[in-house]
Amino acid sequence: MLNLQLSRCKSGGAMSTSSIESLQIDQQTLLEKLQSLGPWMQGSLIRRYVRCGNPSCHCSQEGDPGHGPHWYLSRSRKGKTMTKKIPKHQVEQVQQQLQRYHVFQDIMHELMETNNRICELMLKEQQAAEGTAAKKRGSGQNSRRK
Numbered sequence: 654m655l656n657l658q659l660s661r662c663k664s665g666g667a668m669s670t671s672s673i674e675s676l677q678i679d680q681q682t683l684l685e686k687l688q689s690l691g692p693w694m695q696g697s698l699i700r701r702y703v704r705c706g707n708p709s710c711h712c713s714q715e716g717d718p719g720h721g722p723h724w725y726l727s728r729s730r731k732g733k734t735m736t737k738k739i740p741k742h743q744v745e746q747v748q749q750q751l752q753r754y755h756v757f758q759d760i761m762h763e764l765m766e767t768n769n770r771i772c773e774l775m776l777k778e779q780q781a782a783e784g785t786a787a788k789k790r791g792s793g794q795n796s797r798r799k
């Protein structure tokens with residue numbers, strides 16, 4: 654019975670090798686996704702209505718939303734918030750770039766998880782290999798078992 658369990662352990666080791674491989678395939682897929690993502694940018698798009706200050710303009714009247722909307726890109730850089738006006742015809746493009754940043758973050762998160770699992774499995778396999786090597790040396794067969 655004990656021998657059967659040991660041989661099952663060995664095939665289990667082979668299985669974890671294949672899952673490292675499948676994780677590495679996942680890793681490749683994620684890297685390819687990252688490469689084909691397209692330009693992305695971190696920040697947020699702000700919509701503003703402005704009042705020109707001309708008292709005869711419609712925007713000076715109460716209840717008038719003002720001129721606009723005007724679009725601004727807000728980004729924090731080195732602790733400072735930078736705001737840049739975005740022309741109307743580029744708003745859609747900027748929106749896409751900002752959305753891609755979230756996709757980028759998702760991919761990066763998955764990539765981190767995949768890499769963590771690969772490393773964990775590698776450590777496990779090494780330990781298993783060291784365990785079998787120790788058993789092969791034959792010293793204290795049962796005392797080394799956890």
Ligand SMILES: [Zn+2]
Nearest residue numbers: 704705710712
């Ligand atoms: Zn006005």
